[in-house]
Structure formats: C-alpha cells, structure tokens
Amino acid sequence: MTRPVHACPLVSRKAPPLSGKVHVPGDKSISHRALMLSALAVGESFVEGLLEGEDVLATAEAMRSMGADIRKDEKGCWHIHGVGVGSLLQPQKALDMGNSGTSTRLLMGVVASHPITATFIGDASLSKRPMGRISTPLSLMGARFSAAEGNRLPMTVTGLYPAIPIEYRLPVASAQVKSAILLAGLNTPGITRVIEPVPTRDHSERMLKGYGANLSVEENDGVRIISIHGEAELKPQHIIVPGDPSSAAFLVVAGLIVPGSDLIVENVGLNPTRSGLYTMLKAMGGQIEYLNPREVGGEPVADLSVKYSHLKAIDVPPSIVPSMIDEFPILFIAAAMAEGKSTLQGLAELRVKESDRIAVMAEGLKALGVSLEEKEDGLIIEGSAGEGLGQKGKMVSIAAHLDHRIAMSFAVAGLVSEGGVTIDDRRPIMTSFPVFGQLFKELGAEFEMGLVK
Numbered sequence: 001m002t003r004p005v006h007a008c009p010l011v012s013r014k015a016p017p018l019s020g021k022v023h024v025p026g027d028k029s030i031s032h033r034a035l036m037l038s039a040l041a042v043g044e045s046f047v048e049g050l051l052e053g054e055d056v057l058a059t060a061e062a063m064r065s066m067g068a069d070i071r072k073d074e075k076g077c078w079h080i081h082g083v084g085v086g087s088l089l090q091p092q093k094a095l096d097m098g099n100s101g102t103s104t105r106l107l108m109g110v111v112a113s114h115p116i117t118a119t120f121i122g123d124a125s126l127s128k129r130p131m132g133r134i135s136t137p138l139s140l141m142g143a144r145f146s147a148a149e150g151n152r153l154p155m156t157v158t159g160l161y162p163a164i165p166i167e168y169r170l171p172v173a174s175a176q177v178k179s180a181i182l183l184a185g186l187n188t189p190g191i192t193r194v195i196e197p198v199p200t201r202d203h204s205e206r207m208l209k210g211y212g213a214n215l216s217v218e219e220n221d222g223v224r225i226i227s228i229h230g231e232a233e234l235k236p237q238h239i240i241v242p243g244d245p246s247s248a249a250f251l252v253v254a255g256l257i258v259p260g261s262d263l264i265v266e267n268v269g270l271n272p273t274r275s276g277l278y279t280m281l282k283a284m285g286g287q288i289e290y291l292n293p294r295e296v297g298g299e300p301v302a303d304l305s306v307k308y309s310h311l312k313a314i315d316v317p318p319s320i321v322p323s324m325i326d327e328f329p330i331l332f333i334a335a336a337m338a339e340g341k342s343t344l345q346g347l348a349e350l351r352v353k354e355s356d357r358i359a360v361m362a363e364g365l366k367a368l369g370v371s372l373e374e375k376e377d378g379l380i381i382e383g384s385a386g387e388g389l390g391q392k393g394k395m396v397s398i399a400a401h402l403d404h405r406i407a408m409s410f411a412v413a414g415l416v417s418e419g420g421v422t423i424d425d426r427r428p429i430m431t432s433f434p435v436f437g438q439l440f441k442e443l444g445a446e447f448e449m450g451l452v453k
C-alpha cells in the first residue's frame with residue numbers, strides 16, 4: 001500500500017440539490033470473504049465486482065503470501081487459484097493488514113488451524129484495536145499468540161494442526177469473531193460450533209455453504225447455533241459481489257438531508273443482517289423506495305430512490321444495532337438534521353472501531369453547534385430540524401483519526417453546513433470507498449481535495 005506520507009485534507013461546503021444516478025461499488029465484507037474462501041478452494045475462482053479498497057487489497061496480499069495466485073484480468077474480473085484447506089504456505093514476511101480489522105481477525109482464524117506461523121502488523125489505528133476477543137477462542141482451539149503489548153498488533157499467531165474443535169458462545173456481538181472461529185473450524189477435525197445470542201452479519205455462513213462447506217444454522221428463541229464440519233474441501237466459485245450498503249449509506253443520507261435532492265443509488269445490498277440503517281431512516285420519515293429488487297451473488301439487492309425529506313428523531317432499538325454497526329457515524333449526522341431528540345445507545349462497540357466513534361463524532365458535532373449528550377454507550381442528539389449545521393463564515397475543522405467512516409460522515413455534514421467543514425485527512429476513505437468523491441461529483445457536489453501538505 002503506497003500512501004502519501006502527509007495528510008491530505010478534504011473541504012466540504014454547502015451543496016446544491018443532489019440529483020442523478022450512481023452505482024455503489026462492491027461490499028467490503030463479501031469481498032474479503034470471497035478472496036479468503038477462493039484461496040482456500042481447490043482450483044480457480046472468479047470474482048466480479050470485488051471492492052478494490054485498501055482493506056480488501058490487504059487481504060489479497062496476505063492470501064498471496066500464503067500461496068494463492070490472485071490477479072485481475074483486463075475486464076476487471078479477479079481470478080484466484082486456491083491452494084485448498086490445509087495447504088496454506090508459511091508466509092515469508094509479516095502480513096501487513098493496514099487499517100483493516102476484518103482482514104486481521106478473519107485471517108487469524110484461517111492461520112489458527114494451519115501448521116504455520118504468521119505475524120500480523122497494521123497502522124496506528126489497527127494497532128490500538130482489541131485482539132483478545134479473537135485470541136481467546138482461537139487459543140482454546142490450540143493456536144498460540146504472542147504480542148509485545150497485551151492483545152494488540154503486532155501479534156504472532158502459530159497455528160495448530162490438528163486443531164481442537166470448540167463450542168463457543170460469543171461474549172460480544174461480532175461477525176469478525178464468529179467468522180474467525182468458523183474459518184479456523186474449516187481445517188479442524190470434527191464439528192466447531194459458534195453460539196450467537198445476538199445475530200450479526202451472516203455473509204460467512206452464506207458463503208461457506210456456497211463454497212461447499214458442511215455448515216448448518218439452527219435458531220432457538222433468536223439464538224443462532226452455527227455448526228461447521230471440519231477438514232472441508234471447498235469448491236471454486238464464480239462470485240458477483242453486490243454493492244456495499246455501508247458505502248451507499250453516505251449517498252442515501254446526503255440525498256435525505258440536502259434540500260431539493262432527488263437521486264438514485266443503484267446496486268445496494270439489502271441482506272437483512274446489514275440493512276438496519278435503511279429501516280431506521282424510513283422510520284424517521286426518509287423517502288426511500290426500493291426499486292428493481294433482485295438477487296446478486298445470493299444476496300438481496302435493490303436500487304434506492306431517495307428524496308430530500310423532513311426527518312424526525314428516532315430511538316434505535318438495541319436488537320437492530322448489529323445490522324447497522326458501521327452506519328452510526330452517518331446516522332448521527334442524519335439525527336443532527338432531524339426534528340427532535342434521538343436516543344442512540346447500546347453502541348459500546350463503536351468505541352473500539354478504527355477510532356472511538358462515539359467520542360470523535362461527539363466532538364465534531366459539537367464543533368458544528370449540535371447539542372448532544374455523550375453517554376458511555378452512545379449519543380443523545382438534539383436535531384436542528386433541517387436547519388443547516390455550523391455558522392456562516394465559520395469553517396469547522398475535523399480530525400478523522402485514521403477512520404474512513406468519520407471522514408465520510410463529516411464530508412456529508414459539510415454539504416449542509418453554513419461555513420464548510422475541513423477534514424484533516426481524507427486518505428482513510430481509500431480503505432473502503434475509493435470512488436466516494438467521484439460519486440458525489442456525479443450527483444453535483446464537489447469536494448475540494450486539498451494538496452498534500
């Protein structure tokens with residue numbers, strides 16, 4: 001990954017009505033899994049619509065270092081020659097995970113049941129994130145972990161083969177922890193079981209089955225029990241990656257809050273374990289219509305028609321939180337523009353994402369004049385009822401803290417600001433949504449991309 005060494009600011013100012021049609025790039029979670037599972041299949045898989053963000057490219061590079069042959073053809077389709085479950089090679093250098101929690105945690109699961117050792121390194125943001133949630137269950141399976149600083153990167157994982165199958169109840173609602181255990185279970189004799197009291201995104205389950213793993217899901221009173229039979233042989237697949245609802249979120253919220261907007265966001269993945277934000281925005285009075293509903297790569301997809309709306313405050317029910325966990329920063333912006341007081345709590349996980357998303361969003365919203373209360377597990381936000389944010393003539397400065405979702409959320413806030421918003425560093429946007437600025441330009445809002453300082 002070659003990024004400029006210095007920060008690159010982005011300036012966002014009050015926008016005219018947004019209009020037109022834009023196409024959302026591939027889903028980040030599905031792209032990571034497509035590369036990992038294709039690399040673990042025997043033979044050649046094809047992946048169309050892969051998200052070419054830095055996080056996903058870090059996964060591709062790691063799978064290459066463990067023996068997979070991965071390349072993109074002239075039409076943009078990715079070809080992956082897998083080595084087969086159990087046949088990963090010992091990487092010759094540390095695996096650089098950049099900013100990506102998903103790459104790190106899922107790949108630790110992959111390594112845990114192979115007879116190899118891998119060192120995981122990452123950027124300053126990733127090196128602060130907790131890894132104990134992964135090392136605890138994988139240690140029960142027999143993998144060994146060592147880290148200079150307790151349960152943080154850099155971290156070295158030595159896998160065990162044959163690993164020990166476990167039954168593990170998730171102590172935190174995390175698709176990354178669930179997926180790491182299931183991926184370790186792929187090369188573990190017997191049945192590995194994950195008990196999930198609160199459902200999280202289910203791409204791993206859907207895709208593991210699609211690649212031929214023997215995986216079953218039982219549901220009892222909302223608790224999911226996922227069982228995978230180990231020493232699986234995965235079969236190569238042709239995957240079409242649907243658009244990322246987490247990226248689409250920025251375009252959709254912008255359409256709802258910039259006065260006069262009327263736009264279409266095409267190719268939005270609407271897997272029910274991911275689409276909580278859209279349910280909430282509709283409940284707030286957002287005019288969102290699902291057009292042309294269809295299936296892409298085994299996932300529900302639609303084009304979203306979005307019109308400027310008078311939004312009303314909302315209280316988010318705890319049960320819906322995991323299905324919109326990455327969308328809270330942009331929901332906070334929508335709540336700041338709504339009429340009334342929104343209570344957004346039960347979000348303690350936001351404190352351990354790429355940044356502490358509760359504290360960082362609270363600070364930026366306050367700088368924009370929003371009245372709010374910060375709680376340990378969320379924010380209570382008093383909306384401006386459609387009045388713009390900030391003050392005329394007063395540019396607000398935001399620090400992105402190496403967090404793409406913070407940078408993009410405040411770029412959207414800038415579109416309804418009186419005096420503009422400057423984000424200190426736009427580079428993290430490249431991790432998940434490299435065409436963010438380009439799509440907004442197509443809708444009629446141009447961000448000023450500051451020169452490298």
Ligand SMILES: O=C(O)C1=C[C@@H](OP(=O)(O)O)[C@@H](O)[C@H](O)C1
Pocket residue numbers: 028029030102173174175176177179201325326349
């Ligand atoms: O499994 C995944 O692809 C992801 C799971 C979520 O993380 P947690 O499992 O930590 O909630 C989410 O925040 C992340 O962007 C992607």
Ligand SMILES: C=C(OP(=O)(O)O)C(=O)O
Pocket residue numbers: 055099100101102103326353354405432
């Ligand atoms: C939390 C996120 O990603 P990751 O955990 O993969 O870094 C995100 O994309 O918002």
